[in-house]
Amino acid sequence: MSPRPRSDGTDTPDVLMRQPEPWPETGGLFITLDGPSGVGKTTMGARLGTFLGSRGLKVCATTEPSHSAIGELARYGTHEYHGIALSLLIAADRYHHVETVVRPALERGEAVVCDRYLPSSLAMDQLDGVPPDFLWNIHRHLPWPHLAIFLTGHWQLCATRAAGRGNHSRFHLADQAAKQREVELFNQVADQLAAAGYPVCRYDIGDQDPDTVHRALAEQVAARLGL
Numbered sequence: 001m002s003p004r005p006r007s008d009g010t011d012t013p014d015v016l017m018r019q020p021e022p023w024p025e026t027g028g029l030f031i032t033l034d035g036p037s038g039v040g041k042t043t044m045g046a047r048l049g050t051f052l053g054s055r056g057l058k059v060c061a062t063t064e065p066s067h068s069a070i071g072e073l074a075r076y077g078t079h080e081y082h083g084i085a086l087s088l089l090i091a092a093d094r095y096h097h098v099e100t101v102v103r104p105a106l107e108r109g110e111a112v113v114c115d116r117y118l119p120s121s122l123a124m125d126q127l128d129g130v131p132p133d134f135l136w137n138i139h140r141h142l143p144w145p146h147l148a149i150f151l152t153g154h155w156q157l158c159a160t161r162a163a164g165r166g167n168h169s170r171f172h173l174a175d176q177a178a179k180q181r182e183v184e185l186f187n188q189v190a191d192q193l194a195a196a197g198y199p200v201c202r203y204d205i206g207d208q209d210p211d212t213v214h215r216a217l218a219e220q221v222a223a224r225l226g227l
Helices: 041-054 069-075 083-107 118-127 132-138 155-164 176-195 210-225
Strands: 003-005 011-013 029-034 059-063 111-115 147-152 200-204
Touching (some): 029 083, 041 059, 041 147, 041 210, 059 083, 083 111, 083 118, 083 132, 118 132
Parallel strands (some): 147 200
């Protein structure tokens, strides 16, 4: 699927020019967090969950790859599976995760906070040599979140944090060039999704401490979702 040139200079694949079927109106919220490894997604996801709970919402905290059998295979199989094979495995887990975890929680009126979603595949799988057109197409039936948070930061800070957590994935062993490219790809994907109308919310952590980042994100989430 070739990109469609837009007036702002951003190329957005045709497959993303329309939103999939929206979620049912149940009062539930679906918030995703994406960005390079080590940028603080897990920490901020937990804090956002606490914030949403303080607003009277029941929170479902989840992650991708999920903890299903498919997800565990994808999470710990990066040394065995590569390229399109790994990409399809992760996509299968994502669709299964939406139908078995995300959708039921939203139907119950809960706030789902998900650590990684579609943007992570659109960026990370390209690092593994998967063609962008292939990625856009296999995810074209995936529902959009109500808010997609993109965290970004300097590649060196992200790489240091990721290394400090231990390496269960070969992506954590990438060299400097790959780490820099990872940050660039997430920024590029954010531009493309925003141009398509995807509900992108960006935040550069800079050298801020977690409390400062959380306060800023909580304000943006409250403003964007009318909390």
